Structure formats: structure tokens, C-alpha cells
Amino acid sequence: MIPVCRLVDLPAGESVRLDTTPPVAVFNADGELFAIDDTCSHQDASLSEGWLEGCLVECPLHAASFDLRTGRPTCLPARKPVRTHEVHVADGMIHVRLAADAGATGEGSAA
Amino acid sequence: MRAITVVGASLAGLYAARELRAQGFDGRLTVVGAEPHQPYDRPPLSKDFLMGAGDEGELGQLDQLALTDPEEMAELRAEWILGTRARALDVRGRTVVLDDGRTLASDGVVVATGARARRLPGPPLAGVHTLRGLDDALALRAELTRGPRRVVVIGGGFIGAETASSCVALGHDVTVVEAAPLPLAAQLGPELAPVCAGLHARGGARLLTGVGVAGLVGAGSGALSAVRAVELADGRSLPADVVVVGIGATPNTGWLAGSSLAVADGILCDDGCATALPQVVAVGDVARVGGVRAEHWTSATEQPRVAVRNLLAGRTVEAARPLPYFWSDQYGSRIQFAGRRGDGDTVRILEGSPEALGEGGFLAVYERAGRTTAALAVDRARSFMKVRRGLAAQENQAHQVNQAKEYV
Numbered sequence A: 001m002i003p004v005c006r007l008v009d010l011p012a013g014e015s016v017r018l019d020t021t022p023p024v025a026v027f028n029a030d031g032e033l034f035a036i037d038d039t040c041s042h043q044d045a046s047l048s049e050g051w052l053e054g055c056l057v058e059c060p061l062h063a064a065s066f067d068l069r070t071g072r073p074t075c076l077p078a079r080k081p082v083r084t085h086e087v088h089v090a091d092g093m094i095h096v097r098l099a100a101d102a103g104a105t106g107e108g109s110a111a
Numbered sequence B: 001m002r003a004i005t006v007v008g009a010s011l012a013g014l015y016a017a018r019e020l021r022a023q024g025f026d027g028r029l030t031v032v033g034a035e036p037h038q039p040y041d042r043p044p045l046s047k048d049f050l051m052g053a054g055d056e057g058e059l060g061q062l063d064q065l066a067l068t069d070p071e072e073m074a075e076l077r078a079e080w081i082l083g084t085r086a087r088a089l090d091v092r093g094r095t096v097v098l099d100d101g102r103t104l105a106s107d108g109v110v111v112a113t114g115a116r117a118r119r120l121p122g123p124p125l126a127g128v129h130t131l132r133g134l135d136d137a138l139a140l141r142a143e144l145t146r147g148p149r150r151v152v153v154i155g156g157g158f159i160g161a162e163t164a165s166s167c168v169a170l171g172h173d174v175t176v177v178e179a180a181p182l183p184l185a186a187q188l189g190p191e192l193a194p195v196c197a198g199l200h201a202r203g204g205a206r207l208l209t210g211v212g213v214a215g216l217v218g219a220g221s222g223a224l225s226a227v228r229a230v231e232l233a234d235g236r237s238l239p240a241d242v243v244v245v246g247i248g249a250t251p252n253t254g255w256l257a258g259s260s261l262a263v264a265d266g267i268l269c270d271d272g273c274a275t276a277l278p279q280v281v282a283v284g285d286v287a288r289v290g291g292v293r294a295e296h297w298t299s300a301t302e303q304p305r306v307a308v309r310n311l312l313a314g315r316t317v318e319a320a321r322p323l324p325y326f327w328s329d330q331y332g333s334r335i336q337f338a339g340r341r342g343d344g345d346t347v348r349i350l351e352g353s354p355e356a357l358g359e360g361g362f363l364a365v366y367e368r369a370g371r372t373t374a375a376l377a378v379d380r381a382r383s384f385m386k387v388r389r390g391l392a393a394q395e396n397q398a399h400q401v402n403q404a405k406e407y408v
């Protein structure tokens, strides 16, 4: 489990990037927390810098949009999903459990 | 419409094919492309792809460039005629003639033939490259992996600057020659263009401005003599092993000679990408839409939706007004620009500082009469996105007001 930050430090509509390898983005989407791989599956942009709207994040480079629950792109130009990771809150701290690499295609469980 | 031919099998052509199916065109769809490759993305060619980055090897890299996959290719139900050039369009725009003599009878035609790199006059020399397509990038990359070279990049525009940046990253000795006093001044304006000039210096490339190229000097015999130096107009001579010519692109309209389409630096279209023939629309780098020819990835992906709508309607029912947007990656920095800057617009720095680029970049807006006209960001993707959305909303509103005026 990787500690992210305190829950109070990630208000609704905000995101934070973890310098893991590969980097992970954690979002507070209207009170619900999600973690996905930070690097867009299209080219090289950081999704934590994207535009958050409901459960969707729009990539800041070419506007592909990803569903935070599944990691799947909902529009072009991205065609591949990003991985999703589990998020837990304990004692007011947000933690992320990175998806195991094997078989982690983002198709599986969301937070 | 029963049969539609898309000429040009790259970014705009593929997006047009997608839109045709998405908007319900159920007839025969043929896509003709001069290159033997399936549609691939060009922007990485001067960036990551040129540097050979990525740990997946060459195949992985080619896969990263691919714009589509076998599943989508099947869904599109199109006939792809690749490695074949369209040679002519008949006067009424109903028949596309191919290089191999075949003819395609069509009820509708989407022209998406893009542009090609401009070259310097003179005989070809080994070591001299342009960068437009995958084959160009592979040839240049092969040359750049043969140990340190003296590289001269002619032209300080986006492609030139990105190529220079990639060459520096590969460890080459790089000089950029720009004829104008300042590169990118037309795009970014005199206040902020120096930022990009500064990126070259910070990155470790020499930038010579205000001097043109008189010619290239070659040496050696054999089939092709190899480039040895670049002669400048002021008499200086720059020794060079590799020369990259990045002096702009010319729209591919030659094959339309003899058709009745009007061509002047691009195919003349109305605001809705329609030509004078209602059954012919044009999209992407080859199209001059409402007086403007944009050579950007985003226009090539956004115009096809409107162009196809108008093609299927048989007249212009919608205007294509994407907010101009482009990005560029140079020396580890990401540049993003959106909007329509005019000369004399005032520049306001909203975040960071153009002088301290290493420390997190900056966000600047251009303003005229109290309104934001455009925005430029270096390494400020998140705040840039907010401004870009604001600009797009403002543009939509202005468009609606204009439309309302047309009806009263």
C-alpha cells in the first residue's frame, strides 16, 4: 500500500500524481476516489493534469477521455485502457494498492 | 449516396472514414492512400520516434504510431487501396482516377491528401533529409544512429525545432538556421517567440537567425554525392554530415489539375469544408477552410465530422469552427497554444515566468480589447486546459450570435 496524502488535502475535483514507476494519478471525483495509471495510453501526457468531469478525465494533450472506474477510453484518440488501482482510506489517509502487473489491463476492479 | 471515395489514408482520411460510418453512410467506401502504410500518426516522428525511445523495440514503436487496429479496420468495411496515388478527379468530381489506371466511380469524394515537405532547389545529396512521413523518419533515424554527427537543421519552425531537440538528445552537434530574425514569431508573436529561441540555447543547439541558406555543398562521387556543408547567404559555411530541411509544407493538390476545384495554397472550401462541387469536401492540411489552411493535428481530426455531415446533406448545413490548437515538444518542454492571436495583442503572464523556464514553465494569454484571444503555455498543461476550454466556449458563443444575426 502506498500512502498518497490526507483525505482533507484532496478535495473534490482535485487530483494528485504519485511518482511511482509507472506514475499513478489519484482523483477525487465528487467525493469518490479513483486511481489510474497517470500516463495517457495514447501518447505522453499526464492524466492527473486532465479535466475531471464526473467519473471521466479528459487528457490535457489530445482530449481523449477515460472512465476512472474502468480505465477504458470513452473516445479517441486513445484506444487502449489505462490500469486502475485500488484506493483505501484509513485514519484520514489515502492509500493506493498498485494493480499487479500481470493481467492488469484496467479491465478488472476499480476502486 | 451509394459510393464514397476518400483520397488520402492518413489522419484526416481515417477520421473521415470513421465519420462516414458513424453518421450512417452504409454504401461502398473506398480509401486511397499513396503510402504503402496503414494510417499512422505523424507528430511522434519528430519527437519520441526519432529518438528511438520506448523500450518495446521497433515493432512496439510502430504499433504506437498506428492510428487504427485490425478490429476497427474490419468495422469500417472499407476497401483500402494503399501504395496507390490518385492521379485525377474528373471535372464534375465523380470519378477518381488512380495511378495504376483504375477508375473509381463515386457519388461523393473526401479529399484528404495532406501536404508534403518543401525542399531546397538543387540536385539531391546523400545526408539531406526532409521529415514528413514514416519512411523519412526511418531514413533520418538510421543516419542519426551511426555515431555523433554535425547536424544542420534548416528552418526554426516546429518541425525544425523538434528535430533539432531530438538530435541534441541523441548526442549530435546541432545548428539551426532560421532566415527570419526570430523563429516562430508569426505563430507566437514577438513577445513570446523568444521563449522558443531560448529553448534551443538551454537545450544545447546553436541558433543562427536572420540569415538565409545560399546552397548545399556536396562531395564525393558515386550514385549520390554526400552533403558536406551548408553555405549561408552571408558567406559563412557550416560543415555538415546531416542536413534536415524543415522549411514548411506544400498542400498536395497537383492531382486535382483539370478538375474544376479552385486551388490556391490548398483547396478552397467554405466554412463547412465543402468545395464548389457539393459532392466534394476537403479536410486536413490540404484544405483551406473559410480562408484558413491549418496544418495541425487537431484540425485534421475535427474537420471530418462537419465535412462528412455536409457531404451527406449535399450542402453546407454546419460550419467547422474548431478552436485552433497545437502542441509541440522541444528540449523536454511541452508547448501548447490555442486561439487566434493577432498582431498587436497584449500579452499577460498569468502563471510562472518565461524567463525561468526550468522552474515549472508559464502560462500566458493574449488579449485584445479586454478579451482573451489566445493562450500559450509551456509545461502548464492543467491551467492551459482551463483557458483553452474558456476560449472554446467564448468561440461557440460568438458563433451562435453570428448565426442568429444571419437569420434576422
Ligand SMILES: Cc1cc2nc3c(=O)[nH]c(=O)nc-3n(C[C@H](O)[C@H](O)[C@H](O)COP(=O)(O)OP(=O)(O)OC[C@H]3O[C@@H](n4cnc5c(N)ncnc54)[C@H](O)[C@@H]3O)c2cc1C
Binding pocket: B007, B008, B009, B010, B011, B012, B013, B032, B033, B034, B035, B042, B043, B044, B045, B046, B084, B085, B086, B087, B112, B113, B114, B115, B116, B131, B132, B133, B159, B252, B255, B283, B284, B285, B286, B294, B295, B296, B297, B298, B300, B325, B326, B327, B328, B329
Ligand atoms: C513530423 C511532424 C510532426 C508534427 N507534429 C505536430 C504536433 O506536434 N502538433 C500538431 O498539432 N501537429 C503536428 N503535425 C501536423 C499533423 O501531423 C498534420 O496536421 C496532420 O498529419 C494532417 O493530416 P492530413 O491527413 O491532413 O495530412 P497528411 O498526414 O499529410 O496525410 C495525407 C496523406 O495523403 C497521401 N496522399 C497525398 N497525395 C495523394 C494522392 N494523390 N493520392 C492518394 N494519397 C495521397 C499522403 O501520402 C499522406 O499519407 C506534425 C507533422 C509532422 C510531419
Ligand code: FES
Binding pocket: A040, A041, A042, A043, A044, A045, A059, A060, A061, A062, A063, A064, A077, A078
Ligand atoms: S496523449 Fe492523451 S490523448 Fe493523446
